[in-house]
Amino acid sequence: MKECKFIRKNIRECFDRTLSPAEKEKINSHLKICGECARHYSAAKLVEDTVKNLQTAPQKEVPIGLKTRILAKAKSLSQIRRSFSIMLVSAKYAGFALLLTIGLFTAVQLNICKTGTNPAVAQYTANDFIAHSIMQAEESYQSDILTKKAFGLINAGGLR
Amino acid sequence: MQNMDKRENIIKLEELLIKYEKKIFNLLYSLSSNTADAQDLAQETFIKAYKKIHTFRQESEISTWLCRIAINSWKNRVRYNSRRRIFKILSLDFLNKDEKPAINNIRDNFPEPEQETIGKEMMTAVQSEISSLPPKYKIALTLHINNMPYKEMAEILRCRQGTVKSLVCRAKVKLKQKMMSYL
Numbered sequence: 001m002k003e004c005k006f007i008r009k010n011i012r013e014c015f016d017r018t019l020s021p022a023e024k025e026k027i028n029s030h031l032k033i034c035g036e037c038a039r040h041y042s043a044a045k046l047v048e049d050t051v052k053n054l055q056t057a058p059q060k061e062v063p064i065g066l067k068t069r070i071l072a073k074a075k076s077l078s079q080i081r082r083s084f085s086i087m088l089v090s091a092k093y094a095g096f097a098l099l100l101t102i103g104l105f106t107a108v109q110l111n112i113c114k115t116g117t118n119p120a121v122a123q124y125t126a127n128d129f130i131a132h133s134i135m136q137a138e139e140s141y142q143s144d145i146l147t148k149k150a151f152g153l154i155n156a157g158g159l160r
Numbered sequence: 161m162q163n164m165d166k167r168e169n170i171i172k173l174e175e176l177l178i179k180y181e182k183k184i185f186n187l188l189y190s191l192s193s194n195t196a197d198a199q200d201l202a203q204e205t206f207i208k209a210y211k212k213i214h215t216f217r218q219e220s221e222i223s224t225w226l227c228r229i230a231i232n233s234w235k236n237r238v239r240y241n242s243r244r245r246i247f248k249i250l251s252l253d254f255l256n257k258d259e260k261p262a263i264n265n266i267r268d269n270f271p272e273p274e275q276e277t278i279g280k281e282m283m284t285a286v287q288s289e290i291s292s293l294p295p296k297y298k299i300a301l302t303l304h305i306n307n308m309p310y311k312e313m314a315e316i317l318r319c320r321q322g323t324v325k326s327l328v329c330r331a332k333v334k335l336k337q338k339m340m341s342y343l
Contacts, residue, residue: 011336012329012332012333039340039343040336040340042343043336043337043339043340043342043343044332044336046282046283046286046339046343047286047332047335047336047339048332049279049283050282050283050286050287051301051304051305051332053283054287054305055304055305055307059182059186060185060186060189061182062181062182062185063195063199066181066185066199066202066203067177067181069203070173070177070202070203070206070207071170071173071174071177073203073207074169074170074173074206074207074210075170077207077210077211078166078169078170
């Protein structure tokens with residue numbers, strides 16, 4: 001039982017040739033009398049042999065046309081990318097043109113409103129707003145000066 | 161300027177194909193055990209490399225980088241198939257008469273005809289058991305079978321050489337346990 005444990009633990013070393021001749025002899029003599037250990041040994045040997053054989057087997061030839069297929073795919077991919085970038089640039093220009101058109105259209109509409117049809121909208125145009133603001137500022141400035149003068153007079157008269 | 165870059169990339173891709181097409185195809189064939197899948201995955205690998213060639217930092221060998229892309233592509237394919245419940249029980253490669261299974265390429269170690277047949281059958285069984293191993297063991301063992309040095313394997317799998325050796329060893333132990341039922 002103790003030997004079985006030792007052998008099953010060291011089966012791999014049998015193939016790596018790291019065991020001493022005495023240990024190998026011990027294992028060989030045990031394998032002749034123990035069926036279960038012999039099974040373990042056979043399975044391990046089968047795996048080792050298969051791996052070694054697969055390592056030495058000639059490589060599989062690459063199917064004809066794979067390289068051409070890959071290169072064609074890469075070329076088509078770069079063409080798709082190029083057409084996509086062209087589309088992106090054209091979309092940018094189209095967007096810009098659309099915005100410009102909308103701006104012009106709005107400006108024309110506002111101008112129509114101002115000149116004739118709807119005076120309520122017309123008073124909110126930019127020029128009117130600026131002129132109105134200037135007038136308000138001038139008025140408030142004038143009234144401020146008058147107030148200051150009035151206060152001065154009151155103060156002067158009141159204290160004395 | 162961009163056209164120049166693209167032309168350069170195509171030339172680089174051609175060079176990569178000349179040098180590593182066989183290596184990558186064989187690696188993918190060992191992993192997928194199917195020529196059609198190996199071809200698709202090889203195409204995917206090289207196209208990914210073509211797209212991302214500018215991101216390659218030359219910290220490792222370009223073959224290592226390609227192998228890593230190939231393995232990741234294979235992993236993604238396996239994940240995709242498992243999500244969609246696509247099961248491949250057997251490869252249909254043997255239906256193609258021109259194509260012989262990899263086991264037929266194996267060098268003979270069995271002198272007796274009867275023993276030879278048994279031996280080949282058992283080796284086929286080992287091969288089918290390799291394909292049913294968990295992915296990390298399968299990848300490690302496949303790279304080992306493809307005669308890749310442990311150092312390169314460690315770079316591909318992004319782990320230490322000791323870990324790679326232990327993965328290969330554990331894969332063999334698992335295979336041995338599975339093969340016990342055949343004996």
